Structure formats: structure tokens, C-alpha cells
Amino acid sequence: MQAAPAPTRHDQATRLLHQCGATVTPARVRVLQLLLAADAAMSHQSLQQAAAASGHPFDKVTLYRVLDWLTGQGLVHSVAGHDRVRRFSLMNPHHAHAHFECSVCGRLFCLRGSLASAALELPPGFASDRVDITVHGRCAGCTAAATAPRSRGKDPGV
């Protein structure tokens, strides 16, 4: 399905690990590479599939361990969709940001922009720990698919 990850992603992954003073291990680099290449947040399953497709399948336990570790280091954050499946993403680990969940394909995307300016008023005495906002709708791919002609030629005539 896809070629080997570009060397630049390998460099980026290695740099991310160096930045947090972590040991660079092949498994950590590979998980980060897959997340760098992803356009949406990825579940354990989709990461395993992507790894297998690139010719280097992951041991399931290793993948769980690496993701837990990366999350603990603040390099990766996870978000759950309506199906409660956790998906992992590299983007904005330290900033409150909103997510977009596509109601057609179910993919979850991290949105750019900070929620720090969101004008949410807490009642007196309330203290917020984190803000969790998900926008629901259709992603670009699904919007395009919905407007494209579904079949060529055959008009059902209804």
C-alpha cells in the first residue's frame, strides 16, 4: 500500500525523542513515524495495520507499551470517538484543542487552534482541568464522496 517512511519522518521522530531526553528505540521511532504520516488520529488497530502494510508488523504488546510510554511523555495524546476506541495523535499534546469526528468514516482529526480563548464561563467555585470539545460532521473526503456521482450511466429512474 505504501512505500517505506521517508527519511525525514525518521529524523523528525528521532528529534522528538531527543527533545524529551528519551532513549531512541526502533519501536518508538516507528510508532512516531506512523503517527507523523497519519492525517487522522490512529487506533491501535490502524497502527498495527499500517505497520504491517509497511512490511514491519508490530508485536501487539510492544505497540501498547510504546503508546503508553509516548502518552506518558506527552509526545502523543489519545482521544476516544463515539465508539470508545482510543485513537492516538501527535498533534498539540500540550495545548487544549478541539477534535473533529467524521460521522461517515468515523475518523478523528485534531483541529488546529487553541481552545484557550473559548469563551466558556464556569460557575463560581468550579475549576477546569481540561477542555474536551469534539466537532461532529463529515470530513473532506466523505463530503467529496457524497457529492460525486454515485454510479455512471445507470439511472435508477426513481
Ligand SMILES: [Zn+2]
Ligand atoms: Zn469521513
Ligand SMILES: [Zn+2]
Ligand atoms: Zn488531538
